[in-house]
Amino acid sequence: MRTRFLSKMTNEEVEQYLNRNDIIYIPVGVTETHGALPLDSETVLAEAIALKMAKASDGLVLHNLPYFFAGGTIVGRGTIQMSVRDGMAYLDKIAKSLLNQGFRRQIYITTHGPAYLTVSGMVRDFFDETKVPILYMDILKAAESVNLNLIDLFHDVTIGAYQVLGRLEDVPLNVPESSSVTYDVQHMLSGMNQNPGNRLGKYAYQSGAVGSYFYEPSNHMATPLLQTPEERKAYADSGVQAIHELVRALDMPAIVESLRQADIYTKETILPRYGSHLPHTAK
Structure with missing residues (x-):
């Protein structure tokens, strides 16, 4: 195909x-402070992984969705905050439009920790209303499912994502993450210890236990100070390889086939048995 990005296709191609x-x-x-990397880092990472998944399973990608719940990083004035409720409503409208257009198998991809607060609720409510199962994949959780640890390679895969999308030069060189901090993990941890809310976060999934803000923007992500194009390229190449290994290990053709089977199961098994009293089902 000429492209797999929906917005770059003509209507006839779709x-x-x-x-x-x-x-x-x-x-x-999400658009949020991210150390010495651009504010759209975790948006770009989700888009690059989605593109690789689409290529592996003959799918399309609906991108350009960068403004959702950021969370505690709103202390950085580059961060854009969207409420969880508003984000869910917006995604719900998109999901219903896509379903009406003929996209019955929808897979939502995120790489931002608190994104589940927005996407999981939408996916469940959408299913109750339409009886069409759509899938949410939190990439860090998905990686765990195939015994891959992306946390240790998070900078690599993030920089590699820019390379996948042909945007590697958007990753700056010799730009520190703040005027006083450059890749200082200890400084980041000491700032996190300033926040009593961090002691409560262990009682639920991240950002879902208690409302909290970062002590300062640099507490969110200690990123390496890239100094040369060669250093940047080395990170990117490592990250692209890790993304490739993740998508291969997940076996996207099998996942989209399971999603198709879940749809059939709902229509042919569940609705005939229980449809009269399920939510939003016409009497």
């Missing part, structure tokens, strides 16, 4: 695709 398939990946991003 029509032709829908004549043979119905899969679309929706990377849900």
Whole structure:
């Protein structure tokens, strides 16, 4: 295909695709302070992984969704904050439009920790209303499912994502993450210890236990100070390889087939048995 990004296709190309398939990946991003990396880092990472998944399973990608719940990083004035409730409502409208257009298999992709607060609720409410199962994949959680640890390579995969999308030069060189801190993990940890809310976060999934803000923007992510194009390229190459290994290990053709089977199971097994009293089911 010429491109797998929906917005870069012509309408005729989309029509032709829908004549043979119905899969679309929706990377849900965030715009927030991210050390010495651009504010859209975790949006770009979700988009790059979604693109690789789409190529592996003959799907399309609906991108350009960078403004959702950021959380405690709003202390950085580059961060854009969207409420969880508003983000859910917006995604719900998108999901219903996609379903009406013919995209019955929808896979929502995130790499931002608190994103589950927005996406999980939408996915469940959408299913109750439409009876169409759509899938949410938190990438760090998905990596755990195939015994891959992306945390240790998070800088690599984030920088590699810019390379996947042809945007590697957007990753700056010789730009520290703040005027006083450059890749200082201890400083980041000491700042986190200033926040009593961090002692409560262990009682639920991250950002879901208690409302809290970072002590200062640099507490969110200690990133390496990239000094040369060669150093940046080395991180990117390592990250691209890790993304490739993740997508291969996940086996996206099998995942989208399971999603199709879940849809059939709902229609042919559950609705005939219990449809009369399930939520939003017409009497």
